[in-house]
Amino acid sequence: SQQGEEDPQALSIQEGENATMNCSYKTSINNLQWYRQNSGRGLVHLILIRSNEREKHSGRLRVTLDTSKKSSSLLITASRAADTASYFCATDDVTSGTYKYIFGTGTRLKVLA
Amino acid sequence: ETGVTQTPRHLVMGMTNKKSLKCEQHLGHNAMYWYKQSAKKPLELMFVYSLEERVENNSVPSRFSPECPNSSHLFLHLHTLQPEDSALYLCASSQGAGGGTGELFFGEGSRLTVL
Numbered sequence: 001s002q003q004g005e006e007d008p009q010a011l012s013i014q015e016g017e018n019a020t021m022n023c024s025y026k027t028s029i030n031n032l033q034w035y036r037q038n039s040g041r042g043l044v045h046l047i048l049i050r051s052n053e054r055e056k057h058s059g060r061l062r063v064t065l066d067t068s069k070k071s072s073s074l075l076i077t078a079s080r081a082a083d084t085a086s087y088f089c090a091t092d093d094v095t096s097g098t099y100k101y102i103f104g105t106g107t108r109l110k111v112l113a
Numbered sequence: 114e115t116g117v118t119q120t121p122r123h124l125v126m127g128m129t130n131k132k133s134l135k136c137e138q139h140l141g142h143n144a145m146y147w148y149k150q151s152a153k154k155p156l157e158l159m160f161v162y163s164l165e166e167r168v169e170n171n172s173v174p175s176r177f178s179p180e181c182p183n184s185s186h187l188f189l190h191l192h193t194l195q196p197e198d199s200a201l202y203l204c205a206s207s208q209g210a211g212g213g214t215g216e217l218f219f220g221e222g223s224r225l226t227v228l
Contacts, residue, residue: 031215042115042203042219043156088156092215100169101217103148103156 006089006107014112019076021107023089024069032065033090034074037106043088046074081113116140119204119220126194127228134189134223136204143208145187146217147179150201162187194227201225 007022025032031050035043049056049065049072056063062075076083086106093100117138126132138145147159161169162181176198178190187204201224205217 033216035217035219040201040222040224042117042119042221043205043217044115045216045218048216090217100158100161101146101215102158105153105155 006087006104008107009105010108010110012110012112013079015079015081017079019079019083019109019111021074021087021109023072023074023104025072025089025091026070027091027093029067029091029093031092032063032072033101034061034063034072035088035090035103037086037088039085046087076109079109079111081111083109084111085109115218115220117204117206117218117220119202119223121223122221123224123226125226125228126191128194128196130194131190131192133191134202134204134225136187136189136220138185138187138204138206138218140206140218141208142206142218143184144206145181145184146205146207147187147189148203148205150203150222151199156203159189191225194225196227199225199227 005024013019029051031048033048034046036046037043047058047063049063060077065072086108088103088106090101090103120135144163146161149157158171159173160179165181176193180188201222203222204220207217
């Protein structure tokens with residue numbers, strides 16, 4: 001079954017606005033990660049948040065994690081046209097071991113200049 | 114440049130062909146992965162190798178055959194594929210065994226088209 005599901009599936013905003021993407025998952029996790037993918041390219045790691053953390057920042061990125069709701073959000077502040085990409089959350093599964101990272105379907109973000 | 118190199122970047126093959134995808138990582142990692150990315154579907158984990166041993170085989174059809182000769186190289190051998198196998202195949206590595214952050218480093222992918 002699919003572990004992570006991102007919401008919304010697609011998001012279009014103006015440059016300078018903030019973009020928020022959400023991820024829900026089903027099982028207990030050790031950590032949750034967010035990745036970015038430019039069209040037809042490989043995925044690039046953005047940020048990792050551990051199950052005992054509630055919020056983490058990296059530059060213009062802010063990630064929150066609510067393990068009681070099994071959900072996470074990624075906020076990109078002051079978006080730029082270069083942020084246009086697909087964003088994926090990935091979770092491990094404490095019952096499956098540390099190697100089984102499961103990805104969602106992703107949120108396609110388009111930032112209009 | 115992520116330190117993970119995949120070749121070829123594009124491959125077109127007929128259903129009766131045999132071909133291989135290659136992945137090489139220069140990061141000193143001890144775990145390597147194959148993922149399949151099809152349009153409008155989540156990334157599908159196919160295989161995981163840790164310290165050159167296969168630790169995950171996610172119910173992948175036998176027409177896909179992985180090989181990990183050492184911790185830096187990973188192959189995906191393809192034979193008698195179906196058109197629905199057309200997809201972007203992504204290789205990744207991580208410092209998995211014995212700890213590490215769990216961060217995956219991906220290659221740029223091999224775009225496979227099966228005619």
